[in-house]
Amino acid sequence: MNWTWLHKWGSPKWFYDKSGRFLPWLAIASALLLAVGLTWGLAFAPPDYQQGNSFRIIYIHVPAALLAQSIYLALAAAGIVGLVWKIKLADVTLQQAAPIGAWMTVIALATGAIWGRPTWGAYWVWDARLTSMLILLFLYLGLIALGQAITNRDSAARACALLAVVGVINIPIIKYSVEWWNTLHQPASFSLVQKPAMPMQMWLPLLLAVLGFYCFFGAVLMARMRLEVLRREADSRWATVEISRLLKDRT
Amino acid sequence: MTAFASFADFVAMDGHSAYIWSAYGLCLALMALNVVLPLLARRQYLNDAARRRRREALR
Numbered sequence: 134m135n136w137t138w139l140h141k142w143g144s145p146k147w148f149y150d151k152s153g154r155f156l157p158w159l160a161i162a163s164a165l166l167l168a169v170g171l172t173w174g175l176a177f178a179p180p181d182y183q184q185g186n187s188f189r190i191i192y193i194h195v196p197a198a199l200l201a202q203s204i205y206l207a208l209a210a211a212g213i214v215g216l217v218w219k220i221k222l223a224d225v226t227l228q229q230a231a232p233i234g235a236w237m238t239v240i241a242l243a244t245g246a247i248w249g250r251p252t253w254g255a256y257w258v259w260d261a262r263l264t265s266m267l268i269l270l271f272l273y274l275g276l277i278a279l280g281q282a283i284t285n286r287d288s289a290a291r292a293c294a295l296l297a298v299v300g301v302i303n304i305p306i307i308k309y310s311v312e313w314w315n316t317l318h319q320p321a322s323f324s325l326v327q328k329p330a331m332p333m334q335m336w337l338p339l340l341l342a343v344l345g346f347y348c349f350f351g352a353v354l355m356a357r358m359r360l361e362v363l364r365r366e367a368d369s370r371w372a373t374v375e376i377s378r379l380l381k382d383r384t
Numbered sequence: 385m386t387a388f389a390s391f392a393d394f395v396a397m398d399g400h401s402a403y404i405w406s407a408y409g410l411c412l413a414l415m416a417l418n419v420v421l422p423l424l425a426r427r428q429y430l431n432d433a434a435r436r437r438r439r440e441a442l443r
Contacts, residue, residue, distance in 0.1 A: 175408070176386045176394060187400040193411040236418055240411050247407040251400055349415065357422045360429060367433075376433050383430065 136218075143220035145362045146371045152355045159355065163348035170341030178335045190248040192339055195323050196346035198241035201269060202304055204234035204350065208276070209301040212294030222358075224290035225365070227297060228280050229357040233350055235273035242266055253317055261310035262318035265303060272300040 174192035181188035208227050215223030245263070246256040257263065276293055283289035311320045322330060323343065329336040366372040388394040397404045 171408075175404075176388065179387050180398070185400060186397040187403050189397075189404055190407045193408060197411065233418060236414055240414050243410055244407040247403050247410075251403050349418075353418050353422065356426075360422065360426050364429065376430070379430055380434050380437075 140218075140220070143218070143222045145222060145225075145366050146369075148222055149359055149362050149371075149375070152359055156352060156355045156359075159348050159352040163345050163352050166341050166345030166348060170338045170343075170345050173338035174335075174342060178338055179332070181335075184252055187248060187251045190244050191322065192342045194241060194244040194248060195339060196343045197237045197244065198266070199323070199343060200346045200350055201234055201237040201241050201266070202307060203347070204230050204237060205269060205272070205297075205301065205304055208234065208297040212297035215290055215294045216298070221290075221365070222362070224286070224293070225358050225361050226354075227276075227290075227293055229361055230350075230354055231273055231276045231280070231293075233353055233357075235270060235277065237346075237350075238266060238270040238273060242270065258317050260316040260318055261314035262307065262316050265307040265310050268303055269307060272296075272303060276300075 171192055175189055178189070180186050207230055211223045211226040211230070214220055215227065242263075245266075249258070250256050276296055279296060280289050280293050283292060308321075310316060311318055323336075323339055363372055363375065367376065386394070395401060
């Protein structure tokens with residue numbers, strides 16, 4: 134198999150050039166999708182026949198929770214790429230995606246707690262889904278702390294990659310927690326492959342919100358990675374030229 | 385068209401307003417933070433780079 138594409142993507146300069154062209158489109162797509170999806174979900178979707186209007190929290194809770202898990206899978210993938218091919222950009226990806234994943238987990242947990250109060254009568258219960266999501270947050274925090282605690286960049290990259298790969302065991306536990314255990318949390322309500330369990334008027338805004346959250350992640354990740362690449366490559370020829378350009382644009 | 389009869393009904397959310405608006409407010413605030421913090425970090429980095437270059441130019 135031909136792996137040149139991977140090494141091309143691993144080149145910091147190549148990434149910096151390409152991502153600069155991607156970023157504005159991702160940001161625009163994210164803003165549009167979120168504006169339409171959330172307005173639709175808040176004001177136009179019909180109320181749930183059991184939960185009334187409190188179900189509208191689904192339009193932020195489900196996208197954030199899905200994204201929190203997807204980002205962790207991305208960290209594990211970046212970890213494997215970093216360990217196997219020693220590509221430095223993989224570590225940049227891992228370090229810059231981890232805080233976004235942590236924030237998304239916080240959003241999922243917080244909105245879930247607020248949703249739980251009117252629906253279950255409690256902000257928090259130690260049920261399998263909630264507990265495994267809390268563990269996901271601790272994994273993210275552990276990764277961030279580990280990445281900052283080790284001063285040698287290569288050692289930090291290896292340690293974080295290992296932790297990311299080992300911690301991925303938690304993702305299927307989160308996904309199947311609602312089936313394996315008798316949880317208060319309801320089973321999955323959003324799937325791309327199965328027929329939606331809710332009317333289109335409820336499901337479509339959810340789809341838009343999910344896509345909006347993913348584009349949001351893409352845009353923020355690109356922005357964070359570009360700065361980190363510039364930082365790490367500051368002594369190289371192209372980065373010096375780029376920093377000069379950015380400084381000139383500012384004045 | 386909308387699921388509500390009036391704007392006041394929309395805000396009231398059938399008695400669930402406290403839950404809906406606190407959840408959405410918190411979510412949007414945290415997302416805004418995810419945008420603002422990298423932008424501030426970038427500005428800080430460029431400020432430092434400018435200062436470094438001025439210092440090196442003096443030497």
